[in-house]
Amino acid sequence: EAGVAQSPRYKIIEKRQSVAFWCNPISGHATLYWYQQILGQGPKLLIQFQNNGVVDDSQLPKDRFSAERLKGVDSTLKIQPAKLEDSAVYLCASSLAGGDNEQFFGPGTRLTVL
Amino acid sequence: GENVEQHPSTLSVQEGDSAVIKCTYSDSASNYFPWYKQELGKRPQLIIDIRSNVGEKKDQRIAVTLNKTAKHFSLHITETQPEDSAVYFCAASEGPDAGGTSYGKLTFGQGTILTVHP
Numbered sequence: 001e002a003g004v005a006q007s008p009r010y011k012i013i014e015k016r017q018s019v020a021f022w023c024n025p026i027s028g029h030a031t032l033y034w035y036q037q038i039l040g041q042g043p044k045l046l047i048q049f050q051n052n053g054v055v056d057d058s059q060l061p062k063d064r065f066s067a068e069r070l071k072g073v074d075s076t077l078k079i080q081p082a083k084l085e086d087s088a089v090y091l092c093a094s095s096l097a098g099g100d101n102e103q104f105f106g107p108g109t110r111l112t113v114l
Numbered sequence: 115g116e117n118v119e120q121h122p123s124t125l126s127v128q129e130g131d132s133a134v135i136k137c138t139y140s141d142s143a144s145n146y147f148p149w150y151k152q153e154l155g156k157r158p159q160l161i162i163d164i165r166s167n168v169g170e171k172k173d174q175r176i177a178v179t180l181n182k183t184a185k186h187f188s189l190h191i192t193e194t195q196p197e198d199s200a201v202y203f204c205a206a207s208e209g210p211d212a213g214g215t216s217y218g219k220l221t222f223g224q225g226t227i228l229t230v231h232p
Contacts, residue, residue: 098215
């Protein structure tokens with residue numbers, strides 16, 4: 001089966017610019033996650049969708065980050081405006097459902113903010 | 115919220131030796147504990163997981179043990195090989211909410227860089 005797809009793979013922007021990332025989960029997976037992975041750290045959950053509804057966004061910096069999952073399939077994560085500390089790899093993952101179902105990760109988008 | 119501590123941060127072993135990575139968690143309601151392997155520049159991939167109703171699980175050279183009373187769990191790799199070299203992350207899933215629904219929110223440890231020398 002096809003895995004989780006993400007684009008772009010790399011992005012370099014200047015601070016205060018905007019950027020958007022796209023994720024296409026594995027077909028049939030109801031749950032979609034966006035993680036931020038700063039170099040040398042474990043992934044940190046930013047937002048979790050169940051179908052097209054948000055079930056957890058407690059660690060999403062809502063003053064600058066937004067995410068949506070229209071029609072319960074693809075998702076976009078946006079940063080506006082970007083800060084230097086947003087430099088990280090943004091990982092999208094999906095699972096059949098929440099709970100203890102395996103999460104499958106995409107290849108990630110490496111963001112560099114100059 | 116959940117807090118996961120992982121040790122050691124780096125681990126160097128000779129090929130054929132065993133490697134052990136330990137994690138502790140804070141939320142006694144956590145009920146699912148996966149381990150992910152991440153090679154340089156690649157995505158994290160699940161290598162083994164354990165649920166709270168099981169004390170130990172083994173898959174070939176990899177095993178995981180869980181002590182719910184002490185709130186810690188460990189990854190054991192035997193007969194290590196150079197291709198085992200990677201960063202390993204433990205994670206704990208948040209327990210169910212007041213309504214009994216478990217959404218599977220994972221909190222990851224800081225990672226262990228494992229190097230296996232030939």
